[in-house]
Amino acid sequence: MTAFARIGLVASRELSAERRQPDGVVAAVTFIAVLVLLESLVVGPANAREATVAAALFWIGLAFAAMVVTMRSFDRELEDDALDALVVLPGGRDALFGGKVLALATMLALVALVGGLLSLVLLDLALDLPIHLLLVVVVGVLALAPVVVSDVVLALRLRARAALVPILALPVLVPQLVAATQGAAAALTGDATAALAWAGLLASFAVVYTVIGLTLVPVAIE
Amino acid sequence: MLLRGLTARENLTFFARFRGGASDAVAGALADWGLADRADRPVETLSAGERRRASLARLDAEAMPLVLLDEPFADLDEDATTRLAAAIGRASEDGRAVLVATHGHHELDGKGARRVAIAVGGLVTA
Numbered sequence: 001m002t003a004f005a006r007i008g009l010v011a012s013r014e015l016s017a018e019r020r021q022p023d024g025v026v027a028a029v030t031f032i033a034v035l036v037l038l039e040s041l042v043v044g045p046a047n048a049r050e051a052t053v054a055a056a057l058f059w060i061g062l063a064f065a066a067m068v069v070t071m072r073s074f075d076r077e078l079e080d081d082a083l084d085a086l087v088v089l090p091g092g093r094d095a096l097f098g099g100k101v102l103a104l105a106t107m108l109a110l111v112a113l114v115g116g117l118l119s120l121v122l123l124d125l126a127l128d129l130p131i132h133l134l135l136v137v138v139v140g141v142l143a144l145a146p147v148v149v150s151d152v153v154l155a156l157r158l159r160a161r162a163a164l165v166p167i168l169a170l171p172v173l174v175p176q177l178v179a180a181t182q183g184a185a186a187a188l189t190g191d192a193t194a195a196l197a198w199a200g201l202l203a204s205f206a207v208v209y210t211v212i213g214l215t216l217v218p219v220a221i222e
Numbered sequence: 223m224l225l226r227g228l229t230a231r232e233n234l235t236f237f238a239r240f241r242g243g244a245s246d247a248v249a250g251a252l253a254d255w256g257l258a259d260r261a262d263r264p265v266e267t268l269s270a271g272e273r274r275r276a277s278l279a280r281l282d283a284e285a286m287p288l289v290l291l292d293e294p295f296a297d298l299d300e301d302a303t304t305r306l307a308a309a310i311g312r313a314s315e316d317g318r319a320v321l322v323a324t325h326g327h328h329e330l331d332g333k334g335a336r337r338v339a340i341a342v343g344g345l346v347t348a
Binding site for chain 2: 020
């Protein structure tokens, strides 16, 4: 079996388990929906419709949603030593990271779809470049997933990991959140060149952090 | 050793496929361990004993070259103990290396096992 097939198998297993027990996705969707609903109340309707404000809150919500989903996923793995059973398999560590990233990206895409639609409808945002926005969201999600999975793995055996994961992850995520916010805001306001430039930067982040994760996680999970 | 949210059959099929083997042996393994009628229930709805048997059924479902078992007979009833001893015997006959750490003395009698006794951190008999 190839490494890609093993990654696909782990991702498929992850998504099947989440489908049966969708605690992580439900919590993440609820979280981002409440955030969008509160947004206009907190910052006022005029400010909430600002492209940069709406995009920033959306991406901050998505980053925290990614942490919620990933921590829930690894909590499930730690029960009954399911994680140990996977990492002792030949190629298990690499497949664990790749599969988790792929599954998280899929689940985040669903959360982003719900959060994005709610933002567009409830905040009545103007959307000038929908395809560009879709591109920014896709590469933004792909850039978030490897950082969050790596971070959760590094804090996996720590008792205070629920507190440490956001503390460790957010400094690393700041450049990506800036790029994703600026890219989404550019797509909302019709600046195609800026949207594509930010999407390119996010794609670079996705590649770099996937390579770092594939190098770091198999050793860290020893 | 089983992931919650998946059924016993899905768990065993995952491990069998991960090793690149066929998943045909899974149904037989689950039946041999008395789990045929519970194979499609999520593992978190099984009793502790059933989950233990489902984990041990991996012995028959996968072609693992090396098997390490730490106190595998602990908390097993007589029927499951007999099944496990038979499964260890089959794995050994298939040419797989099986290393069992146990406080029991007689579970593997007649299975061709080489016995090594360790006490207070030292080798007593080999």
